[in-house]
Amino acid sequence: MTAQAYDAPALDDLLWVADEVWHALLGEEEGLDRLDHPRDMSGGPVETVWSAGVSISGTWQGNVTVELGTTAAVALTARMLALGPGEAVADADLADAIGELVNMIGGNVKSLMPGPSMLSLPMVAAGRAAHSSDSVEALRFDAAWRGEPIRFSVHVPRS
Amino acid sequence: MKILIADDSRVMRQIVIRTLRQAGHGGHDIVEAENGRQALAMVATEAPDLVLSDWNMPEMNGIDCLSALRASGSQVPFGFVTSEGSEEMRARAASAGAAFLIAKPFTPEAFDDALRSVI
Numbered sequence: 001m002t003a004q005a006y007d008a009p010a011l012d013d014l015l016w017v018a019d020e021v022w023h024a025l026l027g028e029e030e031g032l033d034r035l036d037h038p039r040d041m042s043g044g045p046v047e048t049v050w051s052a053g054v055s056i057s058g059t060w061q062g063n064v065t066v067e068l069g070t071t072a073a074v075a076l077t078a079r080m081l082a083l084g085p086g087e088a089v090a091d092a093d094l095a096d097a098i099g100e101l102v103n104m105i106g107g108n109v110k111s112l113m114p115g116p117s118m119l120s121l122p123m124v125a126a127g128r129a130a131h132s133s134d135s136v137e138a139l140r141f142d143a144a145w146r147g148e149p150i151r152f153s154v155h156v157p158r159s
Numbered sequence: 160m161k162i163l164i165a166d167d168s169r170v171m172r173q174i175v176i177r178t179l180r181q182a183g184h185g186g187h188d189i190v191e192a193e194n195g196r197q198a199l200a201m202v203a204t205e206a207p208d209l210v211l212s213d214w215n216m217p218e219m220n221g222i223d224c225l226s227a228l229r230a231s232g233s234q235v236p237f238g239f240v241t242s243e244g245s246e247e248m249r250a251r252a253a254s255a256g257a258a259f260l261i262a263k264p265f266t267p268e269a270f271d272d273a274l275r276s277v278i
Contacts, residue, residue, distance in 0.1 A: 021263075071177065077170070081173055082173070096169055103215070108244075115247050
């Protein structure tokens, strides 16, 4: 986990938001385990990493990103759509599900920061999130769900 | 009762329908729209008794949809289900004529409370 030196939500607030979203989307019995030592998010030879992000622009500016592997993304999508065992998860549904996940977290981050500001529509891609050189990671925490790593981060303009 | 659910996310529309059921409102007819523009058209063609709409959508967002509805003379009860629950957003929703704003993440109890205010 990283603590911020920039104008960003408090780490505890981001943790709280992520927990609340997780429980609301997946059920009270599903929890995030916080990892003090981040796991490799680069993806192995068969495991693709998915990333989803929203940007907030206005009085406060920043980008909120979630990254997770295909195993976690497929399980999360199946859970959100209440799919039965063996039902296939389409890429479009997977992108929709993790886009909605980051939309919820981003919307709550926006509410925590000074306004007025605008929340973008979510962007989802297969691959690690790339951030421009004029932004800096202000906040990050690594977690695991069902043993699979998930990373939440907030990037802000470099001052 | 017919409820129009407007959200660009199919996953979220499914979650809203599931949450309505969990809140004890599973017996209603549900129609779905993928954005505000489609919702605006469907209010005319489907005559829903309630619109539950996301705020941030492509084509037309929820607040513009609500404004267009009111400008056209429609007084259909309209509530937001959105990830943005700040006081500023709640004030904008109320001044545009929304009956309520349910912030994501939400609970079945939040849906029940909100729907009871318009049913």
